[in-house]
Amino acid sequence: VIDRLQAEVAKIMVSPELKERLEKLGAEPFTMPSAQFNKFIVDETAKAQQVVKAASIKVD
């Protein structure tokens, strides 16, 4: 299911219409296979932890 959803989203994201719309907004399409994305999430979550710790961010 995940792979199918990923493939469908990836297809939409490379469509010229969407690309143009995003670029006008100053954003850009950014996709990757779900396995890679899950690793990315783990890595980025770890990075976020370091920043939160280093900057002593707290929510009151």
Next chain:
Amino acid sequence: VIVDNKPGAGGTLGAAITAKAPADGYTLLVHSAGHLVNPWIYKGLSYDTLKDFAGITPMASLPNVLVTAPSHFADVKDLVAKVKAKPGSFNYGSAGNGSATHMNAEVFRLAAGIDAQHVPFRGTPEAMTEVMAGRVDWFFAPMVSALPLIQAASCRRWPWARASARRRCPMRRPRWRPACRAPNTCSGSGCSRPRKRRSR
């Protein structure tokens, strides 16, 4: 497709609801980069960011630009010098605690070794308004929101180079290169679905 907006508490409200939904592929969560920061700043979340969601795909990369009121600083070097000369007397806005605009500002603050006060706002529009009014000294604004104002020259900008090769930004390349390590100034948006809970 039903889009059910559940804003609040940095996206943790929507994530909590999605985490409890059946893992059948019909309920998905579209989240921001803050999703990956929230477990570290919100205590007692009812879900586990890594275990309760399965990532499907990232969707878009949204570069941030550093913006200030036009009269405040000449460039980034000037900003760093002024803040270093008077530590603690400057402030920076964000679109909320744990948001990408906040994290980028913190990475910048740490990399530049400066001390300033963080002012979290409800969202980007509020932070932009305060920067333009000069009540907030700087803000790492999403390009999407900052671009029209920069083009109208109501605030100053220096796009940081996190210029990946694929990035074609509608702005010119920065002329000033930071003396410090260039912070990652991208926020992002991803899409995840609830993962089957192991306990069930």
